[in-house]
Amino acid sequence: MDYKSVEQNTSQPFVFHSLKKIYIYYCNKLKDLTFLAFAPNRKSIGTDSCKPLEEIVSDVPEVRMGNLNPFAxxxxxxxxxxxxxxxxxxxxxxxxxxx
Structure with missing residues (x-):
C-alpha cells in the first residue's frame, strides 16, 4: 500500500477509521506496515512468517501525525x-x- 499517495489525496489524516484488527501472514513482499498509522482505532495487530518485514511503522511525516501515539x-x-x-x-x- 502506498500510504504517500493516500496522504496526498485526502484532507483527513486518517483513512481507515473502522479498521480494528489487522492480521498478516506469509506475506513475502511487505517491508513495513506503515499504513497502520492511518488506522487510529486498531486494537489488534498480528503478523506471522513475513520474512522481509523490517519495520512496523516507519516513515510517517510528523506534519501529518503530529505528536500522536500510533499505538494509543x-x-x-x-x-x-x-x-x-x-x-x-x-x-x-x-x-x-x-x-
Missing part, C-alpha cells in the same frame, strides 16, 4: 517468525492499553 488504542500485539524485524516505531512510545 492497541491492546494486542503478536509477532511470530519475523527474522528481519528491526523496529516497531522510530521513537519510543507508550502502549497504554496493551494487555
Amino acid at each position: 488504542q492497541l491492546q494486542y500485539l503478536r509477532f511470530f517468525s519475523l527474522q528481519n524485524l528491526k523496529s516497531i516505531y522510530r521513537k519510543p512510545v507508550p502502549f497504554p492499553h496493551l494487555r
Whole structure:
C-alpha cells in the first residue's frame, strides 16, 4: 500500500477509521506496515512468517501525525517468525492499553 499517495489525496489524516484488527501472514513482499498509522482505532495487530518485514511503522511525516501515539488504542500485539524485524516505531512510545 502506498500510504504517500493516500496522504496526498485526502484532507483527513486518517483513512481507515473502522479498521480494528489487522492480521498478516506469509506475506513475502511487505517491508513495513506503515499504513497502520492511518488506522487510529486498531486494537489488534498480528503478523506471522513475513520474512522481509523490517519495520512496523516507519516513515510517517510528523506534519501529518503530529505528536500522536500510533499505538494509543492497541491492546494486542503478536509477532511470530519475523527474522528481519528491526523496529516497531522510530521513537519510543507508550502502549497504554496493551494487555
